[in-house]
Amino acid sequence: MPEPPGQALFRARVDAELEAFARQETEQLLAVDADLLPVAEQLTAAVSGGKRLRAAFCYWGWRAAGQPDSDALVRAAAAMELVHAAAVVHDDLIDESPTRHGAPSAHAALRAALAGGTRPQARSRALALLTGDLLMAWAGQMFLLCGLPAAYLSRARGPWSTMARELVAGECLEVLRTGSRPDTDRSLQVIRYKTAKYTVEHPLHIGGALAGAPRALMEAFTSYGIPLGEAFQLRDDLLGLFGDPAHTGKSNLDDARGDRPTVLFAQTWSAATAAERRELRGLLGRRDLDEAGLSRVRAIARRTGAPERVEEMITLRTGEATAALARAGLPGEAATALTHMAALAADRQN
Numbered sequence: 422m423p424e425p426p427g428q429a430l431f432r433a434r435v436d437a438e439l440e441a442f443a444r445q446e447t448e449q450l451l452a453v454d455a456d457l458l459p460v461a462e463q464l465t466a467a468v469s470g471g472k473r474l475r476a477a478f479c480y481w482g483w484r485a486a487g488q489p490d491s492d493a494l495v496r497a498a499a500a501m502e503l504v505h506a507a508a509v510v511h512d513d514l515i516d517e518s519p520t521r522h523g524a525p526s527a528h529a530a531l532r533a534a535l536a537g538g539t540r541p542q543a544r545s546r547a548l549a550l551l552t553g554d555l556l557m558a559w560a561g562q563m564f565l566l567c568g569l570p571a572a573y574l575s576r577a578r579g580p581w582s583t584m585a586r587e588l589v590a591g592e593c594l595e596v597l598r599t600g601s602r603p604d605t606d607r608s609l610q611v612i613r614y615k616t617a618k619y620t621v622e623h624p625l626h627i628g629g630a631l632a633g634a635p636r637a638l639m640e641a642f643t644s645y646g647i648p649l650g651e652a653f654q655l656r657d658d659l660l661g662l663f664g665d666p667a668h669t670g671k672s673n674l675d676d677a678r679g680d681r682p683t684v685l686f687a688q689t690w691s692a693a694t695a696a697e698r699r700e701l702r703g704l705l706g707r708r709d710l711d712e713a714g715l716s717r718v719r720a721i722a723r724r725t726g727a728p729e730r731v732e733e734m735i736t737l738r739t740g741e742a743t744a745a746l747a748r749a750g751l752p753g754e755a756a757t758a759l760t761h762m763a764a765l766a767a768d769r770q771n
Contacts, residue, residue, distance in 0.1 A: 427758070431480065431495075432473045438499040439468045442563050459534035463527045463552050464559075467506040470522065474766060475501035475624045478646075481762070482628025485755035486638060493568035497631060500567070501624045503560035508588060508619070510553035514546060515596060516679050522670035527552055557585075569631060577630040584623035591615025598682040600706055603690035608682045609651065616657070617650025621766070644745035645759065648738035652767040655735045658685040659728060660770070662719060668770045677718050680706030685722065685731050692725035739767040 447461040479498035488494070512518075513526035520526055525533070528549035535541040535548075564581070565574060591614030598607060625642035634642075660669050661676040662685060676683055686705065693701060701721060704714050722728060742763050746756060 428473075428477065428761075431477060434492075434495050435473045435476045435499045435502065438496050438563075439502060442499070442559070443468045446559060459531055460548060460552055460555075463510075463530060463549070464555065466524070466530070467510055467527065467552070467556055468503065471502065471505075472765075473502060474762065475505050475620055477758075477762060478621050478624035479628040481755050481758050482625035482634070482642060483632045484628075485625075485642075485749075485751045485759070486629050486632035486634035487752065488632040491569075494628070494631065496567035497564050497569060498624070498628065500560045500564035501627070503556055503563060504584070504588070504619065507553045507556035507560065508592075510549055510556060511592065514549045514553070515592065516675060516681070518671065518675050520671055523667075524670070573631050573633075576633060577627050580623060580626040580630045584619050584627070587614045587623070588619045591618075595682060600680045601682065603682065603687035605684055605687040605691065608684045608687045611682055612651060612654040612658075612684065613647065616654040617647060619650075620653055621650040622646030638749070641745060641749035641751075645742045645749070645763075648745075649742035649763050649766055652735045652738040652742070655684055655731050655738070656767055656769060658683040659731055661685075662722065663728065664770065674710055674712075674715055677705055677715055678708055678710045684734070685727055688727035688730050689722040689725050692727065693721060697721045697724070735767055739763055 443465055447464055450457050450461050450464070476495075476498040479501050480494065483494050483498075484490070509521060510527045513521055514528050518526050519529045524530075526549075528545050531548045531552075532541050532545035535544050538544065561581075564577075567574075591611060594611045595615055598611060601607075622643055623646075625646050626639055629639050629642055658676070661671070661683070662673055664673065666672055675681075676686070680686075686701075690698065690701065700717065704710060704718050707714065743760060746759055746763070749756075751759070
């Protein structure tokens with residue numbers, strides 16, 4: 422799926438803002454003590470690369486409200502990527518994921534840096550936790566210092582607080598429900614708060630709030646953003662089990678070993694036979710699950726038709742999002758960009 426027109430240029434602008442900000446902040450961190458170099462390296466790695474979808478949704482929330490292109494707004498939008506970077510570091514730590522985008526996750530990389538000391542695993546996890554905390558602090562700092570007038574920033578205070586609260590709520594719900602009886606509705610609630618809202622709806626709301634968007638437009642952002650964000654994560658569920666690790670950058674074993682409350686597993690469970698459920702109980706959540714066990718989980722999922730049902734859910738939600746966009750009557754450029762982004766978010770390989 423080709424990216425939306427102008428997205429490559431926009432991504433380059435966001436990358437440049439993040440690189441400049443991270444360079445300045447890591448220099449100040451290292452000025453405290455050179456021993457902080459491993460942390461500084463992980464901070465730099467955390468903000469490098471990516472599709473910059475969250476920044477783009479924030480940008481088009483601003484433009485959809487009739488505001489012009491703005492370097493200050495691009496800096497504000499780039500702060501969305503720091504929120505995402507913080508969430509990724511914490512998520513990998515919670516899930517004990519060893520890799521992210523084909524490279525060691527933050528806690529894994531930091532463990533290698535501590536190989537010569539005592540209790541390297543506990544210390545690396547502590548450093549990763551602190552790295553994620555600092556990334557979230559960076560996000561607020563970059564947002565507040567973006568250069569937009571204080572009156573504009575004050576309008577976004579509520580949506581920013583909502584984003585932080587609901588992101589943490591979603592992560593907590595996933596932890597609380599990991600290993601519990603699979604249930605599609607409960608899994609959908611997890612992905613709505615853990616991923617869907619902060620990926621699409623909240624960035625749109627923050628961009629719109631900065632621009633002074635009317636309530637009707639903010640409601641249109643919700644009607645578009647929630648189903649699209651859910652479609653995004655449902656695609657992630659499928660890629661987590663069936664995707665090519667060379668493209669996803671993550672092991673196909675992660676979700677099964679973690680027995681995560683994904684919609685895909687819930688759909689598999691709902692249509693599984695009693696014997697298959699017993700088998701799944703013996704496979705999901707095993708930290709030593711191997712490729713043979715993974716193949717069996719995949720086989721049961723395919724036999725139940727779960728991947729096809731999740732694909733139908735993605736199609737339905739993408740259709741809901743595009744229909745909401747059509748009803749919103751957005752300016753032409755914003756409508757075109759958000760239409761392209763809907764297809765990009767729901768139909769991807771990584």
